[in-house]
Amino acid sequence: MENVLSVKNLTKKFKHMAVDNISFDVEKGNVYGLLGPNGSGKSTTFGMLLTTINPTSGDWYWFGEKGTSTDTLKKIGAIIEQPNFYPYLSAEKNLQIVAEIKGVPFTKIDEVLEIVGLLGRKKDPFKTYSLGMKQRLAIASAMLNSPQVLILDEPTNGLDPEGIIQIREIISNIAKTGTTIIIASHLLDEIEKICSHVIVLKNGTSLYSGSVEGMSNSKGFFELNAENPENLMKILTDLNLFSSVKMKENLIVAQISDDISAKDLNQILVKKDIFLSHLVKKKESLETQFLELVKK
Numbered sequence: 001m002e003n004v005l006s007v008k009n010l011t012k013k014f015k016h017m018a019v020d021n022i023s024f025d026v027e028k029g030n031v032y033g034l035l036g037p038n039g040s041g042k043s044t045t046f047g048m049l050l051t052t053i054n055p056t057s058g059d060w061y062w063f064g065e066k067g068t069s070t071d072t073l074k075k076i077g078a079i080i081e082q083p084n085f086y087p088y089l090s091a092e093k094n095l096q097i098v099a100e101i102k103g104v105p106f107t108k109i110d111e112v113l114e115i116v117g118l119l120g121r122k123k124d125p126f127k128t129y130s131l132g133m134k135q136r137l138a139i140a141s142a143m144l145n146s147p148q149v150l151i152l153d154e155p156t157n158g159l160d161p162e163g164i165i166q167i168r169e170i171i172s173n174i175a176k177t178g179t180t181i182i183i184a185s186h187l188l189d190e191i192e193k194i195c196s197h198v199i200v201l202k203n204g205t206s207l208y209s210g211s212v213e214g215m216s217n218s219k220g221f222f223e224l225n226a227e228n229p230e231n232l233m234k235i236l237t238d239l240n241l242f243s244s245v246k247m248k249e250n251l252i253v254a255q256i257s258d259d260i261s262a263k264d265l266n267q268i269l270v271k272k273d274i275f276l277s278h279l280v281k282k283k284e285s286l287e288t289q290f291l292e293l294v295k296k
């Protein structure tokens with residue numbers, strides 16, 4: 001897979017360490033989440049990659065080329081701060097100003113307004129827009145130059161549930177066209193719903209970088225029950241398929257070490273004259289996986 005971005009040992013020290021020797025790759029066409037609590041170094045990382053902050057040390061490569069050249073910036077669309085538009089001008093007029101700066105034909109404006117669902121409101125002044133609409137207009141503005149990479153810093157901050165869903169749908173539609181997207185967020189739920197890959201930051205250090213599913217080595221667990229739970233627990237332990245078998249809130253929880261389907265386990269147990277009253281295979285939520293990662 002082609003790398004759109006490769007970050008190597010990137011470090012920024014202000015008074016304290018803000019970003020501490022992080023390395024990660026971003027593959028073309030995926031949606032990446034930069035996940036971490038406030039102050040974990042997300043915005044500083046974006047700032048360095050977009051040349052607004054000088055790094056202390058480390059390198060990065062956009063499209064295989066070292067650093068961030070002016071030509072590279074033309075291939076990137078970014079929303080890092082609150083959208084800044086002229087309040088009394090319409091969305092269309094505001095985008096005309098951006099299009100002129102970016103050297104993009106005005107014919108592109110309707111296309112990007114359509115992507116963010118604002119075509120019907122293009123004549124309305126920016127100041128009459130809701131927060132969600134303002135954020136959508138910012139995305140339209142970032143999409144004007146048909147970027148290969150879209151960078152969004154906390155894109156749903158402050159939005160109501162409907163606004164959040166709209167932004168998510170827009171991001172997912174843009175991703176479907178093959179645009180690589182990098183989103184900074186402190187919300188696990190957001191990353192889980194939108195991203196295929198995640199880079200977890202804590203105190204400027206990268207704890208994990210890879211696919212969302214790969215964040216935990218866990219193969220998941222079974223919740224089970226039967227008429228005689230003690231007997232079931234003993235049989236499960238003897239099967240040597242589980243790293244642990246424990247009673248939890250009236251259910252037996254068996255942590256899977258050797259991958260096995262619910263159907264296969266049920267068949268094994270039936271042969272041992274165990275008839276289950278409850279059998280569910282589950283995987284830890286991203287939240288549990290994240291907490292385990294941070295604990296380590």
Ligand SMILES: Nc1ncnc2c1ncn2[C@@H]1O[C@H](COP(=O)(O)OP(=O)(O)OP(=O)(O)O)[C@@H](O)[C@H]1O
Pocket residue numbers: 014015016017018019036037038039040041042043044045186
């Ligand atoms: N210009 C600056 N001067 C000094 N310290 C800074 C500066 N910018 C950021 N920091 C510090 O660097 C650390 C990382 O901040 P950063 O804004 O990158 O985190 P973040 O993960 O984006 O959090 P948030 O979502 O709150 O912005 C914090 O401790 C912050 O106080």
